[in-house]
Amino acid sequence: MNLKHFFSLLAFLIVTTLPLSAEAGFFDQKADGFGSASVDGFLPVEQAFQLEGNLKGTKLTLTWRIEPKHYLYRSRFKVLPVLPESADLTILEIPRGEQVVDEFQGNVEILRHKAVLSYQFNMPAEAVRQGVVIEVTFQGCAEAGLCYPPHTQQLNLVQNAL
The missing domain is CATH 2.60.40.1250 (Thiol:disulfide interchange protein DsbD, N-terminal domain)
Incomplete structure (x- = not known):
């Protein structure tokens, strides 16, 4: 595989998996910067x-x-x-x-x-x-x-x- 094909494949993977990652809440942050959105707003x-x-x-x-x-x-x-x-x-x-x-x-x-x-x-x-x-x-x-x-x-x- 040449370098051009490698970067094309890498770009394809990033573009196709980024929406799934965002949808799953991987980029959601709590106030402390850790955790998932699923527990946001709940009291200890x-x-x-x-x-x-x-x-x-x-x-x-x-x-x-x-x-x-x-x-x-x-x-x-x-x-x-x-x-x-x-x-x-x-x-x-x-x-x-x-x-x-x-x-x-x-x-x-x-x-x-x-x-x-x-x-x-x-x-x-x-x-x-x-x-x-x-x-x-x-x-x-x-x-x-x-x-x-x-x-x-x-x-x-x-x-x-x-």
Whole structure:
């Protein structure tokens, strides 16, 4: 192959594959210069679902502020005590959700705007007073079509005044 044929072939390949690359989003850039256009505009999970924990006596309250056009699956909460190692939790309250047919999970209950869950530590208050570490797992979606994978956060909590 001579040099003229090589450059003709190279030009042909560039011209024919450039539109496909652009269509596939290879030239789309996020603000940080990385990634694809398919995740643009979606909030990070900890911003979409802002979790706070409160410990009062032996009662644990977890509160999520859920951003507009986002929701959490009622059935996807999991709370595990990490420290103290002997800690045990009982669920006191998980609010009822809105019944929907979700494109990802089928018939489910979802929570919008705010979710408040209550748990009871089954251990002496003196042990809880020293502070606890819990691991909280939850899952939710953005109405725009993104279902976040299950997300786990660790919270270090100290008892609030009674």
